[in-house]
Amino acid sequence: MSKVEVTYSGNMQCSALNTQNDKRVAVDCSMTRAQEFGPETLVAAGLGSCMLISMAGFAERHGIDVSGTRADVDAALGGKPEMRITAIDVTVHVPRALTDQQQTSLQMAAEACPIKHSFRPDTAITTRFVFGDTAAAAA
Numbered sequence: 001m002s003k004v005e006v007t008y009s010g011n012m013q014c015s016a017l018n019t020q021n022d023k024r025v026a027v028d029c030s031m032t033r034a035q036e037f038g039p040e041t042l043v044a045a046g047l048g049s050c051m052l053i054s055m056a057g058f059a060e061r062h063g064i065d066v067s068g069t070r071a072d073v074d075a076a077l078g079g080k081p082e083m084r085i086t087a088i089d090v091t092v093h094v095p096r097a098l099t100d101q102q103q104t105s106l107q108m109a110a111e112a113c114p115i116k117h118s119f120r121p122d123t124a125i126t127t128r129f130v131f132g133d134t135a136a137a138a139a
Helices: 039-061 100-111 134-138
Strands: 004-010 013-018 023-028 070-077 085-094 124-131
Touching: 023 039, 039 070, 039 085, 039 100, 085 100, 100 124
Parallel strands: 085 124
Antiparallel strands: 004 013, 013 023, 070 085
16 A cells, blocks of 8 residues: 655645655646646546556566556546546557567457446546557657
């Protein structure tokens, strides 16, 4: 289990500290400041990272190179009265062309990410995979 210490520093800004490795990230209100990561952006980054790490675990066990794979994640906030993440779109760009079986297996690994299964059932999450995307390797 991870431990994060979040401290409000004023002016709609926080600092999040990972107490296990002493790494920090700045957080602010993306609706008013948008100079740092916003809370919904961190959620999107967590989901994308989890999906890529899940894919990488499978890939390493099966000798598949997924280095350079990128996830573009867009989290949409719904309006009042219950402001929350209502939809997330994920596009995974894999820079190599793979066999159909490898593609299917990597997609299943990404979909098994535990963070993806942590959202409410009515949060619309769409995932798209692009294999052989040479632009992903250049980014």
